[in-house]
Amino acid sequence: ENVHPEQPLGLERPSFVEDDNVVPFQLTVDGDVKLAARVQGSPTPQVEWDKDDVPLQNSEHIVITSKDDLYSLLISNPTISDKGKYTLTATNEAGVGTRAFDVKIKGSSLS
Numbered sequence: 001e002n003v004h005p006e007q008p009l010g011l012e013r014p015s016f017v018e019d020d021n022v023v024p025f026q027l028t029v030d031g032d033v034k035l036a037a038r039v040q041g042s043p044t045p046q047v048e049w050d051k052d053d054v055p056l057q058n059s060e061h062i063v064i065t066s067k068d069d070l071y072s073l074l075i076s077n078p079t080i081s082d083k084g085k086y087t088l089t090a091t092n093e094a095g096v097g098t099r100a101f102d103v104k105i106k107g108s109s110l111s
Contacts, residue, residue, distance in 0.1 A: 013095030014041035016088075022070065025101055033075040035101045037088050040069055045090035045097070049073050052084045078105050 017038040026034045039045055049056040049064055049071075056073070058064050063074040075082050083105040090097045 010042060011092070011094035012040070012042040014039055014045040014090035014092055014097035016097060016099045017069070025103070031077070033078045033082070033103060033105075035073040035086055035088070035103070036070060037099050038070050039088070039090045039097070041090060041092050041094065041097070043092050045092040047071050048089045048091075050087045050089065053087075075103070078103075080105050
């Protein structure tokens with residue numbers, strides 16, 4: 001019997017693709033914060049966004065989107081409370097990949 005404890009055939013642990021067309025961190029013209037990363041892996045990884053180790057869900061304030069292998073997080077009208085460490089975690093049978101983003105929000109325009 002062929003037993004491969006490491007990597008069974010066809011499995012690829014999640015990793016992040018460096019792509020010149022993808023801006024990992026950008027401030028939109030509206031002043032929103034957009035995080036993005038391209039994820040690869042086989043089978044297709046399950047992807048989760050966390051902020052300071054707390055899982056994020058879609059809300060009026062946070063929009064999580066994915067198109068093909070591009071995963072994005074949009075923070076609309078960011079406030080000082082949105083700063084922190086955001087982590088994109090991709091998981092499949094072969095393993096886990098994480099990518100961290102440090103989000104620094106400048107003080108509000110009132111300061």
